[in-house]
Amino acid sequence: MIKAKLVDVELIERLAQLTSGAGDYCYQCGTCTGVCPFNLLNPETINPRKIVRSAQLGLIYEDGNLWYCSTCGLCEAKCPWSVKIPEVVRGYRQLATEKRKLPQKFEELLWMIYEDGTAFPGSSVERTAWTEGLKIKDASKQKVQVLLYVGCAVSFDKRLQKIARSLANILSIAEVDFGILGKEERCCGDVVYNVGEDAFLEELASQNIERFNKTGAETIITISPHSAHMFKKVYPRYGLRIPALHYIEFLHDLIEKERIKVDKPVEGEVTVHDPCYLGRYLKIYEEPRKILSSIPGLEIIEMDEAKENAVCCGSGGGRHFLDIHGDRLSHYRVMQAVQTGAKTVVAPCPFCIQNFEDSVKTKKLSLNIKDVVELVDQSLSGSA
Ligand code: SF4
Ligand code: SF4
Secondary structure, X not given: OOOOOXXXXXXXXXXXXXXXXXXXXXXXXXXXXHHOOHHHHOOOOOOHHHHHHHHHHOOOXXXXXXXXXXXXXXXXXXXXXOOOHHHHHXXXXXXXXXXXXXXXXXXXXXXXXXXXOOOOOOOHHHHHHHHOOOOOEEOOOOOOOEEEEOOHHHHHOHHHHHHHHHHHHHHHHOOOOEEEOHHHOOOOOHXXXXXXXXXXXXXXXXXXXXXXXXXXXXXXXXXXXXXXXXXXXXXXXXXXXXXXXXXXXXXXXXXXXXXOOOOOOOOEEEEEOOOOOOOOOOOOOXXXXXXXXXXXXXEEOOOOOOHHHOOOOOOHHHHHHOOOOOOOHHHHHHHHHHHOOOXXXXXXXXXXXXXXXXXXXXXXXXXXXXXXXXXXXXXXXXXX
16 A cells, blocks of 8 residues: 655745745756756755755755755756745755754854854964954954954964955055954854754854944944855844945945045956855845956956856855865866966955865966955055
8 A cells, every 4th residue: 555645734834934935936947956066066966956845845854965055046046936945955954953963063063163153273362363463453342433354264264364454454544444353253153054053043143243233333344255144134133233244345335435546557367256145145246346347457357157157166055164075166166267368266255265275276277366355455555
């Protein structure tokens, strides 16, 4: 006798609530699975069509590939019904995390963030190491108009610290009244959000909001698009009322209002990588290009897959912290950059920069990796 599987109405309702009914309109065309960039490397690594179908049918989905998804959003951008597939992935992750069925690595990261305030090795004291020799206000002690949220990756990584120094230099030239939280700064919770540990996220976000409010800041600017996404789209549900911007938006405004003049040439051809959380999540595509176009001598050559079609570097959704073996998406992306003939790929995201630099070394490529802010700083200072 064939036994019919009963529909789990409770699970359907729970998933609909967790994902705001994101999967309702899916008609199973399979486009999402076809375009998922991880399937370019290894066929059928991730099956977003099946994930969405499982949500529609109220089926438990605990396949390990749930955790490979970088939440890049390319599938959503290509879906004929714009189904918010990453929301469905996060919904299932939340259910798995509630049952502690998450990868051990993420369990460890959550504990690190809980105990040390960061998922990166380093103590809160080292958060200010990059400021050596710079005069930057401590926003935990003095009022500031603009709070620069530096973020964990940039605070603790020597290469990425250069980005923070460039941005601080530009803000000083523009006479912006800004400061940092220094050793009081804590993780923005991007990983916590993407792992689906919502109770902890609420606690972390509430504590961060309290710190932000005490600074008196009227604006928060971030270096990472992941933090910008958290403060713009996620923190408001926990009470954040201070407007947050990615630094690209702030810099664009400084140039538009002629508070800085990028008039010294930086010769060369560059290609622009659109980080997923800056592009598909925050729709910031034109500003980086306008900033770069304002620098004399720079020429932009676009990659075949640019803007909303850009291929992910492979780091979002918490994947940055997983051990990845074999071919990587960042290898694929730097090869696309090389094909343009440009000598530099510009990526305004710390995770993308780390990944691309690793790929350039692994593949022994002659390609520079820069953040937009570094080229602006170069133009302002006139350094070669
Ligand atoms: S592309 Fe959209 S409609 Fe097609 S299977 Fe995927 S989620 Fe469903
Ligand atoms: S969000 Fe990106 S990685 Fe995840 S299923 Fe969609 S295309 Fe694949």
